[in-house]
Amino acid sequence: ADPAVLAEAAAHQDRLTKPRGSLGVLEEVAVRLAGSAGVSPPPMPVPAALAIFAADHGVYVRGVSPWPQEVTGQMVANFLAGGAVANAFAAQMGASVTVVDVGVAGDLPPGDGLLVRKVARGTADLSRGPAMTREQVVAALETGIAVAADLLAAGARCLVAGDMGIANTTASAALICAYCDADPEGATGRGTGIDDETHTHKIDIVREALAVNRSLCEAGPLDTLRAVGGLEHAAIAGFILKAAASRVPVILDGVIAGAAALAAAALAPAAVDHCVAGHRSAEPGHRLALDHLGLRPLVDLELRLGEGTGALLAHPLVCAAVRVMQDVATFDAAGVTDKEA
């Protein structure tokens, strides 16, 4: 982010007809977006484009989710038919929806809005060894970069990162532990809803994954990602890196995007300047990830759905923050008396 632009944006906030600081977190968001774009006021982050990266996880076989694995593909079909919550929220916010099969286990029927970019039919079981090969993690990263590039070329001025994949909160917890040096017990949640017994088992699986992949996780951020991540985590990390390189904001969804953002930040720390934390999910690891990234979430409503839903809810708030910078009158221009010093 450009320090001169950050200072200019903060000074502009203080001239607007409102008590200074009275827009709370939204003032910081607008200033950060100015720094990201390199211009104050920043451009409106519209249109927004949601990309849902779908992939399966080898760790599914360890019994970490109560959902059948075929639900990943079934939900892709639901996205394409417009029947999922992400579709409803995207319609509400005026965002386009692109679904990317970066690693779904089953074959998906082609459909409008589906990009088949299958790097593998799901990852290997991260509790028994690396989830991905070096070639796979690079291919998935490049897929995310390419998807972002295409959406930007088509006119998107705000990217929204979503995910779909049964068992992906397990890989997210492992990534968060690895990147934040956190304990699996504090970082592993109940995903879409599991009982106490399965939760305990899931924590053990994350612990096993970290133990079996220890040397790889210590080798560097890309190896960490391939050791305990998912294909959609790698793709979302690439998506974030491309948004950052293009100085376009990317709104992060919940724990999957948060874990992917940790990977992106480990690879290129400045990428965080271009990220907005859309919401805080109910997953405990998400809080750890956001704290590590230094991001404050805009929406905090106990969502735990994924798909980009929490990020989409934040989009109008981000737009509102930018619109203030563009539209609101200054004390001088409006003839409003300023507060006594």
Added chain:
Amino acid sequence: ADPAVLAEAAAHQDRLTKPRGSLGVLEEVAVRLAGSAGVSPPPMPVPAALAIFAADHGVYVRGVSPWPQEVTGQMVANFLAGGAVANAFAAQMGASVTVVDVGVAGDLPPGDGLLVRKVARGTADLSRGPAMTREQVVAALETGIAVAADLLAAGARCLVAGDMGIANTTASAALICAYCDADPEGATGRGTGIDDETHTHKIDIVREALAVNRSLCEAGPLDTLRAVGGLEHAAIAGFILKAAASRVPVILDGVIAGAAALAAAALAPAAVDHCVAGHRSAEPGHRLALDHLGLRPLVDLELRLGEGTGALLAHPLVCAAVRVMQDVATFDAAGVTDKEA
């Protein structure tokens, strides 16, 4: 709210293609709106209409605000010129803006979007006696009812209550203390930004107001409102009551609308079923008011601006919650396998 409709709405939520409960607070919002409207799914709360009720406060003379009193009228002119944050947010959310002079001290030049409904040129000083006469409080309530009725007749399907008035957080704190039986120290905040000394003074003023008006506050909810409220509080209470009677949701803004909602709820408890808490402001009394009303705020970003800004931010979230009920496919219809029991 209709219990059968509430049950039907909750059952419908559980059939949709998402893990049960995964939309967190938004599931409750959608169910409440169904109960409010008496139909599931509830209608989309669009278009939204913001009414900003502007008024001055006699307690201003006690030095509770660092802003000159003429800022109330200056900000009304700013609203009419489209230069305030409320205008920017309303434009973002597609809401109309109506400004109601229910008691500004100065004369306002007529303008498009301004309704001059001056009940008095500000209230009397509530720290020395009742802020309003019985006739005044009734006239202000009726003003709010009439404004809501006109907006509904013009097609609004969601009302948004905003406020403008220098010193109105002082009256709000007094109302919250009176309706919630709270102590002024815990209920009185820094409004738009005051130093420690003024804050301590403001707490004392609220304490004086409650003492001098004790018998009136004990006489009943309408007398409480006239004793320590503002003309905009009374108008917003009427606005809420009319929305409730019409089964149209009303999104509350911050501490001023929260205090007014306490008055509305004291007059007609069922009115709360039709209220959505748009946000939680930085004012400590607002938390007390929301807890008393049993409402959970949707946006919590340390806003302390008023004007309806926090409520406007919540509007797309409410729309998203309703759209889920209307648009999202069921497990059966989408061919998505449900979670194992």
